[in-house]
Amino acid sequence: MRGYIELQSGATPWQPSHDAELVETLLYNNMPIVGVVHQNDEFYLFRCVEGFADTTHVWAYTPITEAALEFLRKSKDVLWSSIDQVTDDSRLTIALATDEDGILLGMDLRKEKGVSILDNEAIISFLLRYGNQEVKKGSRAERAVRQLEDMTSPA
């Protein structure tokens, strides 16, 4: 079991590589914002962590079992607590994407980080830190990082 999803630059977040298939949309808001994709014989739960009503978005992916997929299908009314039950915080991949460019940036979080797919603040914090270190100035990815910083500024 590989454990981490493979992301392709420019791909749609809910179909993050050419060989990934969207098998379930669990929550929809102008696009699938929580669902399950199948890739390399593995199921991955994905979630739009931020930007679910915006043009720049943060995404998170974690492997789940087929039994977990069935459980989530049957427990949508309490989706957040159901996700908490079937995920183990051990293998998380996070990504930054825009409506226009698809996935621009992605990173695997190591097991010791222990970040839940439901932990919005930690995921955004990791992504901003990574983005500020790694992206090229003037690139589309850099613009998306700046946009994310603006979006997540406190009320």
Added chain:
Amino acid sequence: MAVPEDADPDFQAGAASRETCSERPVQGINAPMTNPSGLRDLSREDWLTQLGPKFYDHPKAGQTDVSVFVGRLSLVQMLYIVGGPGRKRQRRDAVRYAQVGCLQDAGFTLVEDNELVNGGRHVRIQLHGEWTEEHSRRLRYCFSSEGSYEALGGER
């Protein structure tokens, strides 16, 4: 079902309101109907809530519909349904409202998902045919009646 503390009693069902967007009389809706899923059918007076800050007035690329949720939901409620329990309010967050009848009169088809997800009931605003700028204008109109906007700290 876990919902935020300020959830109103009509959270799941979609609250009818005294305010109307359309003056056309409502016909044949004397009592709430229920569909096979057990959820009450929508009436023309029911409010629908759209989450911003980006208020899509046309489907995103590759999609066929615009999303709203049944009821006149608060920003806190919408953020819980869509963003999860860990999602804190942010400066640009906002919701806006339209009524079923107004959108129907504007030519849109409303397709309900007929299930509750995180306590919210999703509705797809769709069109038969191409979505033009005129359709986007009509959709914006339905969301522009007085009192149809709630923002936390940002401006409209």
